[in-house]
């Protein structure tokens with residue numbers, strides 16, 4: 001258990017993971033202090049959180065909201081800033097011991113790289129960082145004192161199951177998936193799904209982007225990629241299984257045939273606390289699970305025909321290079337267009353597939369290549385979708 005107060009930067013403070021992280025921090029002031037809070041554009045939420053947690057610095061990415069932030073917080077002695085550079089500088093400050101990367105999408109990459117280069121520990125929620133640039137990030141970590149503690153519930157479960165085990169004994173990681181809101185829907189019905197259907201996740205309450213990723217099962221493809229880089233295993237040792245109750249958070253199979261699992265309610269508080277505590281346990285982090293309430297814990301094979309985004313993890317592994325970066329960028333554009341009612345549900349996959357074929361392949365990307373591939377993929381995906389306000393069918 002951590003004994004002294006740890007200073008935490010929460011990047012994505014106003015979101016689902018960010019606010020839950022701050023609830024834990026606020027409930028354990030003897031252990032944690034939020035010293036940096038950063039958000040995208042919800043400036044009033046950020047101001048409220050800063051008044052409650054009194055960080056040294058609050059940052060808003062949306063420059064148009066900066067004056068409001070400054071006027072509200074500087075009289076309280078809280079420094080303020082805006083812009084990508086300010087965010088990268090903030091995670092490197094002396095009063096930051098750990099960075100919680102709770103921002104969504106590609107925006108997590110640059111501050112995570114800055115934090116690793118500054119030897120800061122990372123509580124990694126932003127899986128897109130490892131999806132976009134897993135090999136590059138792994139290379140940086142080898143040269144850094146920085147440690148990565150997974151926040152994603154499946155990866156936290158695997159991390160917990162691996163405690164005290166020899167990695168050489170691991171046969172397979174089994175990542176569970178709820179199956180999302182369309183698990184039992186026919187392909188025809190899925191093709192008609194609206195954003196409000198897709199936002200109705202059966203078990204988890206999360207931000208909009210990851211909720212749509214769960215409905216397409218892109219989230220599971222991303223988690224397979226995330227697991228490869230976090231745990232250093234070959235892709236053929238990582239599989240997904242649908243577990244509609246979301247009680248078993250993931251499993252590890254060992255060479256003697258044993259399978260270890262971590263169980264709990266579908267609640268992010270436990271994995272967040274486990275990461276903040278550097279892989280130790282915080283009393284009462286989550287409500288206890290009453291196991292006898294669950295008579296049926298079931299497991300099914302995922303269906304890549306109805307959920308073709310699942311196959312994109314395999315595509316990314318067979319192509320490697322910048323492919324997962326391109327997939328991620330196209331997905332971000334397509335999900336935003338789907339949420340705005342501009343494309344249909346199945347167009348998300350079509351947009352990604354077309355973009356992956358169009359953007360130039362880079363076999364061994366460096367940071368500048370990721371920046372270029374990300375922006376090329378966004379431009380191509382946006383051009384496919386066009387400016388129509390009605391649903392566009394991607395051919």
Ligand code: NDP
Nearest residue numbers: 012014015016017039040041042061103107125126206207
């Ligand atoms: P939300 O959409 O709820 O929150 C995203 C946060 O990121 C908001 O605080 C948003 O600010 C902030 N943000 C957006 N752009 C920027 C930027 N450029 N700079 C700084 N902050 C920015 O997302 P979630 O909390 O659901 O997810 C966060 C990450 O955690 C994702 O990568 C997701 O995949 C992962 N994750 C989430 C889980 C969950 O239960 N929610 C579970 C496992 C993983 P604002 O709102 O002010 O614009």
Ligand code: MG
Nearest residue numbers: 152153154223
């Ligand atoms: Mg997850």
